Every structure is written in structure tokens, then in C-alpha cells.
Amino acid sequence: MEGGMITILDLKTELAKLTMLRGRTPQTTETARKGSGAFATLAPFRDGNIFSAKFAGDGAWERHPNGDELVQIVDGSATLYIMAEDGPKSFALSAGMMVIVPQGTWHRFHAPEGVTVVTATPKPTEHLTVDVEDPRTLTAAQLSNAVEEKWR
Template structure:
């Protein structure tokens, strides 16, 4: 069994919007990401996406619904197919939980923002 120290995980990288794999289980992946600024509008047609804010503030803008504000220790789940855009006012350290292989840009045509999930050692 492997263990992960979440603080050490976030200290291991600086890049924004470039998720790092923390763990895999039952076809799902747990990823650490540092977010800052606004991402692209996108959806994941077949996958729910969990955002868990470890530190900072994150707004989940949701198409046709009120924005969701998340702060330290709070999490929210964007249901499959819901168009959304994460926006971090300042640096936010976030853990993501979603099916393995889920692209960070979902169905958006945003090649410049697409990132492969890396390990902490990358």
C-alpha cells in the first residue's frame, strides 16, 4: 500500500492547470492541481467531476445554474454533461476525482489548455 502526503504532493510541482496523479482506484483517478485564473468552458458528457478545495477559493461557473463558491475543505460535484468553468481568484490547491482517462478540457476545442495527467515525479 502506498500513502500520499497531500502537502508534499502540492510542493512537488508549480505548474497551473496541470493535474498530477495521486492515486488510482476502481477505474477512478485522484489528482492534485494548482489552479489560478479562469479555465475554459467545457463538459464531460459521461463523467461526474469532483472538485475538493484543499486551500484557496474556487468558483465553479455552471451553465444555466448559479455559480458555486468553494473554499478550504469544501467540495462540489459537477454532474456529467453539465457545461462548467472553474475559476480561481488567486492560487487554489484542488483535488480532482474523476474516471481514469478523463481529459481536463472535456469536450472543449482547447488544444492549448489540454494537459496529460502526470505523476508527482514528472
């Protein structure tokens, strides 16, 4: 076998370890997210990691400047909002669906009833720490004060 070691993930077992983070908002801090038991890093993958998450509420705007993100909805449902070149778009997603978010595209999830996802996410991730309607309207100075860059 060429390359590295094979990685086998038991998603049923890994997802059972998660607890639902209710009331998630764009201002929910990284410390609160990590301490909630709702987010886990499952394995390294290509230029990033495989993650799992279980939350209800609204995620922050985020983007991945170095690659596409693959998101599978495992349980529940969510609305995916993206900022496309021609304006905002929304997509209703439910269990069993998968979406590929293009590199550099601002996106966020709205999941009032709760959603469980597995993602293949490239590094870094830029998370906004403020709630804005359109992240593209922020100036460079505002962006520098409102982005958490994650290399996890």
C-alpha cells in the same frame, strides 16, 4: 483483501511538489499545463484518476461524459461556473469545501487569487480550447474543432 493493491497518498507531500500556474486561461494548452508543474496525476481511481492542481486564472469549460467529478478545494478559493439545464449557475468555493459535478455538466473554475484542488475525475475529459460564454451554444462542427478529449 479482495481486489487490487491499496493506494496511500500523502497529500501534504504531493501538493508541496506543485508550483502555482498563474495567468491560466481557457486557451492555455495541454502542453503548457503539463509543463508548468501545476498539475499532477496522483493515482488511478475507479474509471479515471485522482489529480491535483494549483492555478490562478480561468480554467476552460470541461465536462465528463462518463461520470461525476469530485473536487475538493484544499487551499485558496474559486468560483465554480456550471451550465445547468435551466441556465448558468455560480458557486463560491473555499478551502475545505467539496463539490460533486454531475456527469456531462459543462463547468469551469475562476480563481483570480489562486486555488489548490484535488479531484477524482472520470475518463475522458472534454476540454474546450476556446473561450465562450455558454459551451452549449456551439454547433457540433464547432465543438469538434474546439474540444480536446483527454484519456489521461
